[in-house]
Amino acid sequence: MKEAFEEYKDMKIDKDLDKNVNYLKDLLGVGESFDIIFREYKLGNRRAASFSINGMTNDVLLTNVFQDMMVFKQEELTVNALQKIFYSRATHSQVTMVDNLHDALISMLSGELILFIDKEDQVLVFDARAYPVRAPEESEIEKVTRGSRDSFVETLPFNTTLVRRRLRDPNLRFEIVKVGIRSQTDVAVGYIRDIVDPKLVETVKSRLNEINIDGVPMAERAIEEFIARGSRWNPLPRTRYTERPDVVAVHLLEGHVCLVIDTTPNVMILPTTFxxxxxxxxxxxxxxxxxxxLRLIRFFGIMISLLLPPLWLALILQHHFLPEAIAFLGPRNPGVIPMGIQFILAELGVELVRMATIHVPTAQSTALGFIGSFMLGEFATKVGLFGNEVIFYTAIAAVGGFATPSVELSYAISLLRMGLLVLVTFFKIPGLLAGFALILILLLTTKSFDYPYLWPLVPFNYKALKDVILRLPMPQKFLRPALLKPRDKDRRGDSDSD
Incomplete structure (x- = not known):
């Protein structure tokens, strides 16, 4: 795959305009691809030619720039033509000189305009991109009753601007790394230089540079699977996604690294813990x-979402172990299907309804929810397929799963709950205990960029754990997380950094 690109990777700009133009015409398919725009010009006594992509450049802006360049007299461009154009006529604020054909070509395919001038071994690159973009809107996943309503969009420069608006720190860095041999997707590695651990930044950038694949059209998910080392089959999320710029700003101030990926409104935060x-x-x-x-309620909801259905099922399958005080837990009307199978079918039904509500238009999702609830709930119990208790506990588990703001964690909990139900169905209470042990081992062995997933519980850190369990007042949050090994540990401006 790489061979197709090695041909021009180290190729320099030829001083013969025709050689450059003919090579790129053949490579880009000018005349075959309707959206590749090729133009020829006369600048003084020099021939010139440009390449761009239709719909990705600001034509009005470039028209004004080129009008300024067309006023050269023939004798003015006899020597140092490119330098004169660059310093006196190329008035666009984002214009650079490039001497490598590969870099110029990637810039053009990213939406920039490249201008070749005869007898010059460099090319002018005008960054006048005009990507299709939607306005920042409120996130559908991370809604708040108070706070900002803007969220990220699919255009990388817009997203970095939203973060810089909140962090006017000269040490804030966004380094571009291109991922994908063919896609050349822009990934901005964001961090605050005098806070973040330099080893973390180098690890992230090195893993991005090691990605060897033709393209990452699925953006953040494909990139995560390459850089988040460990078992690819681990359901626990090891990076956090957010659509909110204020959340990104907070994590940058803590010492995290954030990946802003072009074409997606989701910013990746790493490393992360549970x-x-x-x-x-x-x-x-x-x-x-x-x-x-609110945080404690969310913890409780997540816990009952994972534990309640398999725990209740294990107890009623071995009802003789129950003390008299809780003997009422047994089902009143167990239904015609074994209880374990009922829970598994109910879980599958809930997932089907959730999938369907995502895929259908918004106007139909509410109606679909009502249909699913009646089919899975009232009608199923009336015909005797499911017991009332199965529907009740499955509904509680589903609501508890929705309590987490992380969609990835919600799906992971659903999958782990299904695994516990299968173990309990076949092995009863021993299966439940074995399932709990396997989940605990999974949590203890999972790492995010070599950072322990359960920190500050394991390894134990009392001060950090207190901040995790409770939402402490902001004046008390003056230390950055020790897990990240920040260079500046204290958040107070009047303190000395290490």
Whole structure:
């Protein structure tokens, strides 16, 4: 695959305009691809030619720039023509000189215009991109009652601007790494230079550069599977996604690295622990007590989502182990299908409804939800297929799963719950205990960029764990997470950094 690109990777710009033009015409398929725009010009006594992509450049802006360049007299461009054009006539603020054909070609395919001038061994690159873009809107996943309503879009420069608007720090860096041999997708590695651990930045960039594939059209998900080392079959999310620029700003201030990927509104935050996926920005738009209450409710919802159905199933399958005080837990009307199979079918039904509501138009999703609830709930119990308790506990588990702001963690919990139900169905209480042990081992062995997934619980750090369990008042949050090994550990401006 790489061989197709090695041909021009180190190729320099030829001083013969015709050689450059003929080579690129053949390579780009000028005349075959309707959207490749080729133009020829006369600048003083020099011939010139440009390549661009239709629909990706700001034609009005470039028209004004080229009008300025067309006023040269013939004798003015006899020597140092490119330098004179660059410094006196190329008035566009984002114009550079490039001497490598590969770099010029990638710039053109990214939406920039490249201008060749006869007898010059460099090319002018005008960054006048005009990508199709939608306006920032409120995130559908991370809604808040208070706080900003803007969220990321599919255009990388817009997204970095939203972050810089919140962090006017000269040490904020966004380094571009291109991923994909053919796609050449722009990935901006964001970090604050005097806070982040330099080893973390180097690890992230090296893993991005090691990606060897033709393209990453699925953007963030494909990139995560390459850079998040470990088992590819581990369902636990090891990076966090967000569509909110304020969430990215907070994590940058803590010492995280954020990947802003072109063509996607999701920014990747890394490394992350389990606790990052159970926190929500809403907690920080309420006072500390209310925020702590919301966080504890969310922990409880996630816990019952994972444990309640398999625990209840294990107890009623071995009812003789129940003490008299909770003997009422047994089913009143068990239905005609074995209880374990009922739970598995109910879980599959809930997932089918969730998938269907995503795929159908918004106007139909509400109606589909009603249909699914009646089919899975009322009618199934009336005909005797399911017991009432199965529907009840499955519904509680589904609601608890929706409590987490991380879609990835919600799906992981659903999958782990299904595994526990299968084990309990076949092995009862021993299966439940074995399932709990396997989940605990999975949590303990999972790492995100070599950082322990359960920190600060394992390894134990009391001060950090207190901040995880409770939403502390902001004046008390003056230390950055020790896990990230930040260069500046103290968030107070009047303190000395290490």
């Amino acid at each position: 606790w990052h996926h159970v926190q929500h920005v809403e907690e920080y738009h309420q006072n500390a007590l209310v925020g702590s209450y």
